[in-house]
Structures are given as structure tokens and as C-alpha cells.
Amino acid sequence: MTNSEQGGRRSAEVTRAAILRAARDRFAAQGYERTTIRAVAGDAGIDPSMVMRxxxxxxxxxxxxxxxxxRLPDLVDVRPQELAEVIxxxxxxRWEGDPSDDALLVLLRSAVTNERAAERMNVIFGEQVAPVLAAALGPGAARRVGGLVAAQLLGLALTRYLLRLPAVAGLTADQVVATLTPAIRATLES
Known part of the structure; x- marks a missing residue:
């Protein structure tokens, strides 16, 4: 018999996941400053003390x-002319594949107003993106173009998922790929 079958209690794993889901939803919708522990707890269906616990x-x-x-792919064996499209x-x-994982949206929305989120964005770039680009392009080229590639991708994310500009949000994924790939390729080759 599971915990939920024994009087409606949740397991620690289920409770933790519910809190994180509610927190990501709140942070994504309201940002860091306007999100409260009480609101997250209410969304998760628990007492605020459990969030603190x-x-x-x-x-x-x-x-x-x-x-x-x-979950960046290994780009080492990708042909240079295909690298931009793969990215x-x-x-x-990554943005559209798992609607329950909006941590990237939370990070993007928060990074423009919250120093802690901006630092986290830098850490993610430094620990995840930079090494993959360095392996594919070489460290010098990755340092030179990595930030500009990130700017293009984050610009896409901002306009497509946060601002939902009709001209960008209305494009199919294939249309985005066809339009953005040449710009990323030009940046990678600069």
C-alpha cells in the first residue's frame, strides 16, 4: 500500500515534485519578487511549512x-555546415518538447530582473553551453562566438515564449529553423 493509499498522504518525492512544479509555474508567471511561499504552497495543495521543510x-x-x-547533444561529430541547424x-x-519543464522559461523571465537568476544563466552557459561549443569549434572560436549564439537563441526564446510576438510565435518549428539557421551559421563562421 502506498502512502497516498494510507490516508491520502503524499510521498516525499511526490510532494517535492508538486512544490517544484507549482514554484516554476509561479516564478514563470509572476517572477521572483511577486512569487510567495504561501502562493506556491496553495498551488501545490500543501501547507506553507512544507515548502520551508x-x-x-x-x-x-x-x-x-x-x-x-x-541536455545538449555532443556536437563533435556534426559536420560544420550542419552545426547551426542542429543547435x-x-x-x-528543448523549449517546446516538454511543456511540464518550464525551468528555462522561469530562468529567462527572471534573469532580466533578478541578479541570482542572471548568475544562474551565466553558470549554465559556462558549464553546459561553452564546453559543447568549444569541443565542436575549438576554444578560441567558442569564446568568440558563443555569447552571440546564446544572444540569438535567447532572443528567439524571449520573443516566441515570453512576449509571444505573433510574427515569431506563429511560426512553425521548421519555419524558425529555416529562418534562424543561416544567422546562427553566419555567427559560427565569423
């Missing part, structure tokens, strides 16, 4: 909500 405080909850694995397709799939 699992995450300590709002700052630690925010850090947990921003734990992101970009664009991966990021589109």
Missing part, C-alpha cells in the same frame, strides 16, 4: 526551480 526559504526554492539540464533544432525541441 523541503526547500528552506524562497531563495533556495528559486535555486531548485532553476536547476536546468539543457537551432535542439533548442527548439
Amino acid at each position: 523541503y526547500f528552506g526559504n524562497k531563495e533556495q526554492l528559486f535555486d531548485a526551480a532553476l536547476a536546468i539540464d539543457l 537551432v533544432r535542439h533548442f527548439l525541441a
